[in-house]
Amino acid sequence: xxxxxxxxxxxxxxxxxxxxxxxxxxxxxxxxxxxxxxxxxxxxxxxxxxxxxxxxxxxxxxxxxxxxxxxxxxxxxxxxxxxxxxxxxxxxxxxxxxxxxxxxxxxxxxxxxxxxxxxxxxxxxxxxxxxxxxxxxxxxxxxxxxxxxxxxxxxxxxxxxxxxxxxxxxxxxxxxxxxxxxxxxxxxxxxxxxxxxxxxxxxxxxxxxxxxxxxxxxxxxxxxxxxxxxxxxxxxxxxxxxxxxxxxxxxxxxxxxxxxxxxxxxxxxxxxxxxxxxxxxxxxxxxxxxxxxxxxxxxxxxxxxxxxxxxxxx
Amino acid sequence: xxxxxxxxxxxxxxxxxxxxxxxxxxxxxxxxxxxxxxxxxxxxxxxxxxxxxxxxxxxxxxxxxxxxxxxxxxxxxxxxxxxxxxxxxxxxxxxxxxxxxxxxxxxxxxxxxxxxxxxxxxxxxxxxxxxxxxxxxxxxxxxxxxxxxxxxxxxxxxxxxxxxxxxxxxxxxxxxxxxxxxxxxxxxxxxxxxxxxxxxxxxxxxxxxxxxxxxxxxxxxxxxxxxxxxxxxxxxxxxxxxxxxxxxxxxxxxxxxxxxxxxxxxxxxxxxxxxxxxxxxxxxxxxxxxxxxxxxxxxxxxxxxxxxxxxxxxxxxxxxxxxxxxxxxxxxxxxxxxxxxxxxxxxxxxxxxxxxxxxxxxxxxxxxxxxxxxxxxxxxxxxxxxxxxxxxxxxxxxxxxxxxxxxxxxxxxxxxxxxxxxxxxxxxxxxxxxxxxxxxxxxxxxxxxxxxxxxxxxxxxxxxxxxxxxxxxxxxxxxxxxxx
Numbered sequence: 001x002x003x004x005x006x007x008x009x010x011x012x013x014x015x016x017x018x019x020x021x022x023x024x025x026x027x028x029x030x031x032x033x034x035x036x037x038x039x040x041x042x043x044x045x046x047x048x049x050x051x052x053x054x055x056x057x058x059x060x061x062x063x064x065x066x067x068x069x070x071x072x073x074x075x076x077x078x079x080x081x082x083x084x085x086x087x088x089x090x091x092x093x094x095x096x097x098x099x100x101x102x103x104x105x106x107x108x109x110x111x112x113x114x115x116x117x118x119x120x121x122x123x124x125x126x127x128x129x130x131x132x133x134x135x136x137x138x139x140x141x142x143x144x145x146x147x148x149x150x151x152x153x154x155x156x157x158x159x160x161x162x163x164x165x166x167x168x169x170x171x172x173x174x175x176x177x178x179x180x181x182x183x184x185x186x187x188x189x190x191x192x193x194x195x196x197x198x199x200x201x202x203x204x205x206x207x208x209x210x211x212x213x214x215x216x217x218x219x220x221x222x223x224x225x226x227x228x229x230x231x232x233x234x235x236x237x238x239x240x241x242x243x244x245x246x247x248x249x250x251x252x253x254x255x256x257x258x259x260x261x262x263x264x265x266x267x268x269x270x271x272x273x274x275x276x277x278x279x280x281x282x283x284x285x286x287x288x289x290x291x292x293x294x295x296x297x298x299x300x301x302x303x304x305x306x307x308x309x310x311x312x313x314x
Numbered sequence: 315x316x317x318x319x320x321x322x323x324x325x326x327x328x329x330x331x332x333x334x335x336x337x338x339x340x341x342x343x344x345x346x347x348x349x350x351x352x353x354x355x356x357x358x359x360x361x362x363x364x365x366x367x368x369x370x371x372x373x374x375x376x377x378x379x380x381x382x383x384x385x386x387x388x389x390x391x392x393x394x395x396x397x398x399x400x401x402x403x404x405x406x407x408x409x410x411x412x413x414x415x416x417x418x419x420x421x422x423x424x425x426x427x428x429x430x431x432x433x434x435x436x437x438x439x440x441x442x443x444x445x446x447x448x449x450x451x452x453x454x455x456x457x458x459x460x461x462x463x464x465x466x467x468x469x470x471x472x473x474x475x476x477x478x479x480x481x482x483x484x485x486x487x488x489x490x491x492x493x494x495x496x497x498x499x500x501x502x503x504x505x506x507x508x509x510x511x512x513x514x515x516x517x518x519x520x521x522x523x524x525x526x527x528x529x530x531x532x533x534x535x536x537x538x539x540x541x542x543x544x545x546x547x548x549x550x551x552x553x554x555x556x557x558x559x560x561x562x563x564x565x566x567x568x569x570x571x572x573x574x575x576x577x578x579x580x581x582x583x584x585x586x587x588x589x590x591x592x593x594x595x596x597x598x599x600x601x602x603x604x605x606x607x608x609x610x611x612x613x614x615x616x617x618x619x620x621x622x623x624x625x626x627x628x629x630x631x632x633x634x635x636x637x638x639x640x641x642x643x644x645x646x647x648x649x650x651x652x653x654x655x656x657x658x659x660x661x662x663x664x665x666x667x668x669x670x671x672x673x674x675x676x677x678x679x680x681x682x683x684x685x686x687x688x689x690x691x692x693x694x695x696x697x698x699x700x701x702x703x704x705x706x707x708x709x710x711x712x713x714x715x716x717x718x719x720x721x722x723x724x725x726x727x728x729x730x731x732x733x734x735x736x737x738x739x740x741x742x743x744x745x746x747x748x749x750x751x752x753x754x755x756x757x758x759x760x761x762x763x764x765x766x767x768x769x770x771x772x773x774x775x776x777x778x779x780x781x782x783x784x785x786x787x788x789x790x791x792x793x794x795x796x797x798x
Contacts, residue, residue, distance in 0.1 A: 001583065001584050002564055002566065002570055002581065002582065002583060002584075003570070003582035003583055003584055004567070004569065004570050004582065006584050095546060096546050099555060099559060155584070255584065256584055256585045256586070307584040308584075309582065310582055310583065310584070310585075310586045310587055311587070312586045312587060313574075313580065313586060313587045313588075313589075314583065314585040314586030314587060314588055
């Protein structure tokens, strides 16, 4: 398989996953606005922070309003990290790899792109925004399921999986960070604290469809500490970081020269599993999540030196 | 004779299907017989279902415009162009002969230059050509194959005689449309194929692959062939992807290839770097290798010329072969055939006046209203003057252009090229056509059975280029009963 083709399908999957996750992130933020009392100062700017877009925002926007934050995250075509840009890039990547993907893949993504492009103004108002975001999430899920069910699980499929998993792990770190940021800035009456914490974590879990899976695992009241454990260390939940890393190891086993990458993934996963005492809302947790993100970029670089930009004659 | 062909105006031009007195030509007889019980509206239905099939198959070409590049559907007419297999045999022999001579010429230009020493052609024609590549001097290629793939444009005049109008030797395109046209026709009128003896065209990709493999400059069991494309924004990307797919070859861009210090070409694979033996390139010379040609080219591969000159890779068509794709050089092809092959040309050139020769130039300048004037070095039907249809102003512009740069212009009589019945709103009407067969030259020669018939869909128009309102038809080489 040509390196460039592998690279394109890998990024195709990353972009689609990013579209879905960005939609989830925006949606949960809007939900929180409805559930939390007015006295809680919810910052829309948190969305900018957890997607690491502070510099871009400072350059192109003035006030940290809901409008501006949502625009930057969702419909700003000049922001390479916005939902619409990710979708555009996904479409470009699929255009040039059409011949190795099921025919419906192109049709599906093209339709999604056209739909979002024609309804961009809906991002501006809350009710329409949620409706559109839900549609986008559903469409991404249908697409992922369609590939799973109609594609040969060949090299192309493996690179799609790798892209999806690494992006998913990355987004999970950002989601936990979002929760932590809230907890850190909360100024609640003592009695209310645990009550609103539960709302916050329930919403975060819902944003990645993790609520019921979490409930089945932990029958107690929702606690930030357990959510953290569930999303980083659980070995069975499809969006936990540990699970994603394990899956990456598994999907690359049939690719050429996977051993160095597998070792790197295993060692990262062990370090994450060994972490015990991080407190929600603490600086240490934020740094830990940052560290995981950096490790994931390192994995991304390894993918390049191993498969996407080989220097050795086979 | 068909009811709706009774009033068909067959006498103005040579028509490929209908002869004088509205009788069918030999090659078209079985087809018109098949259509005897087919009313005209059934033909129109076939036309619509062909258009649906083309949309579903996603056959498109790209039109460049200010508003971005648009993929447009391929305009197609269901009434096929028919030719007799005996006539086709003579034509293909002539095309093979021609390509052989052209390749001998290119190798001669870059080596001994015998044709100039023999006084058959002035050397200045070559040294002044912008497609002459000094970097190619001294190269000898396997099977003498420089222009390994050629698309020659054929036309038929009012007397029914076939001429070669031009030879496209750089990166000729259109062959995928020939193949797709046939696939569409088989879907739209399967019965006709069942009852007629039409030569198949679909071996082309395999013939192309085996020709490309035969070019590998060294012995290896299984040469790795790749198709080099400029990328998705090129108007012929569809064809590049199609041919790569059909041949089972990788479709690569310049950035997928790398030349190492051993002068070998490798492609970047997930397994590592893999040796490439033969490159079917679909990018122009100028962009091939930024080390040698245009430095700003990001489409090419640095070091590719080095690898080619060291005999570590074959490139088809070879760099520098465009020197023979020049309308002035074209005028000398019959002489080349006599000189290199010691044979008489089997197909003639359209009579051509070279503006570089004083006597011929004077004739051209005096007869601009009757002639077609063409720049020596353009393709795609751009930059020409069609005298009988030009305004006085256009004629004056060309008069000046010719006087300023006579080497760059040739002129030919306006040909009343032949017509084929074409499905129009009310009836079948004659539309002008040409024909582009594709010729391969490697270890063996091969000519497609027919080729791409291009048709000027506008009434009275003689311009068949797809970028300028042209469409295409399927081309049927028919084995008639008389032969069997």
